[in-house]
Amino acid sequence: MGNFLTGKAVAVTGAGRGIGRAVALAAAAEGARVVVNDLGVSVDGAAPTSEVAEAVAKEIEAAGGEAVAVADDISTMDGGRRVVDTAMAAYGRLDGVVCVAGILRERMLFNMTEEEWDPVVATHLKGTFTVFRAASAVMRAQRSGTLIGFTSGNHQGSVSQANYSAAKGGIISLVRSAALGLHRYGVTANAVAPVARTRMSANVPMELTGIGEPEDVAPLVVYLLSDRAREHGVTGQVYTVAGPRIAVWAQPRELRSAYAEGGSWTPERIAEFLPGSVGVDPMPMLERLEEMRRAANDGARPNA
Numbered sequence: 001m002g003n004f005l006t007g008k009a010v011a012v013t014g015a016g017r018g019i020g021r022a023v024a025l026a027a028a029a030e031g032a033r034v035v036v037n038d039l040g041v042s043v044d045g046a047a048p049t050s051e052v053a054e055a056v057a058k059e060i061e062a063a064g065g066e067a068v069a070v071a072d073d074i075s076t077m078d079g080g081r082r083v084v085d086t087a088m089a090a091y092g093r094l095d096g097v098v099c100v101a102g103i104l105r106e107r108m109l110f111n112m113t114e115e116e117w118d119p120v121v122a123t124h125l126k127g128t129f130t131v132f133r134a135a136s137a138v139m140r141a142q143r144s145g146t147l148i149g150f151t152s153g154n155h156q157g158s159v160s161q162a163n164y165s166a167a168k169g170g171i172i173s174l175v176r177s178a179a180l181g182l183h184r185y186g187v188t189a190n191a192v193a194p195v196a197r198t199r200m201s202a203n204v205p206m207e208l209t210g211i212g213e214p215e216d217v218a219p220l221v222v223y224l225l226s227d228r229a230r231e232h233g234v235t236g237q238v239y240t241v242a243g244p245r246i247a248v249w250a251q252p253r254e255l256r257s258a259y260a261e262g263g264s265w266t267p268e269r270i271a272e273f274l275p276g277s278v279g280v281d282p283m284p285m286l287e288r289l290e291e292m293r294r295a296a297n298d299g300a301r302p303n304a
Contacts, residue, residue: 002031004223005031005222010033010035010095011035012027012097013083013098015056017038017052018196019218020038020098023222024056026219027222028065028066028067029065033090034067035068036056037069037083037101057069070086074101074123075127076130079130084097084131084134095225097132097146100150104120105163117162124167125174132149132178139186140185144187147175147187147189147190148190148192148225149191150171151169151175153195156283168193172191175236180236183235189236190229191238192224192240194212194242195240212242216244
């Protein structure tokens with residue numbers, strides 16, 4: 001076992017399988033005491049079972065670490081709070097939370113139902129909020145701690161996952177808001193956008209280039225949970241991990257602006273002026289979509 005997180009207590013949601021499991025095991029291997037949260041549902045959020053969280057907690061204990069399982073639904077305020085309360089009851093403090101839990105219900109936007117929208121947004125976005133909300137109160141009092149949300153490159157948009165993309169974009173804004181609001185209390189917040197083989201990526205209808213394994217994601221998360229990341233001033237960031245590659249996303253900013261002569265615009269003047277002066281910012285995902293369509297027409301499985 002290492003000592004990168006010795007003495008810290010960490011809670012990981014969605015820790016029963018895939019990336020969440022890899023993060024929980026890696027954190028424990030580096031000395032953290034871990035709360036393993038997983039409702040134990042299928043990819044679409046059905047058939048919950050407590051066995052998957054308990055299995056990972058036992059795996060950590062068998063390796064000489066400390067862990068406790070919580071099979072709660074973090075899409076509810078009570079569920080998110082119980083994850084934090086469990087850490088406080090078991091370990092007396094909470095130094096980091098990692099919100100990995102998520103589900104998928106794919107559908108084209110024009111066919112998507114409320115039953116397909118609400119649970120996905122609730123699990124990803126609200127589930128991150130409920131844990132962040134409870135954890136941030138503890139960390140504010142401690143004047144230390146780390147919040148980590150999991151997003152996706154699909155926050156740029158998706159053909160058939162508007163629910164998932166909207167939730168993942170919301171997580172980025174939530175993380176940046178947490179970074180701004182909690183900085184004065186010594187609390188950091190960051191987001192990770194993994195590209196890894198999991199249950200959720202298994203049915204993607206394209207070849208994901210540079211895809212890694214869940215275990216490739218864990219080292220970055222351990223670093224972000226550590227004092228080293230705090231010393232380096234890492235907060236409000238979005239990082240991609242894809243196998244051996246780590247990348248940081250740009251912060252949102254205005255590209256170009258223009259002022260109306262006389263202080264006001266008309267639709268006609270905008271139509272004349274905007275295309276050539278303010279213009280547009282090309283949408284990479286739209287360009288890639290066209291490339292994928294051409295590949296599909298040629299009988300190839302498109303790359304993404």
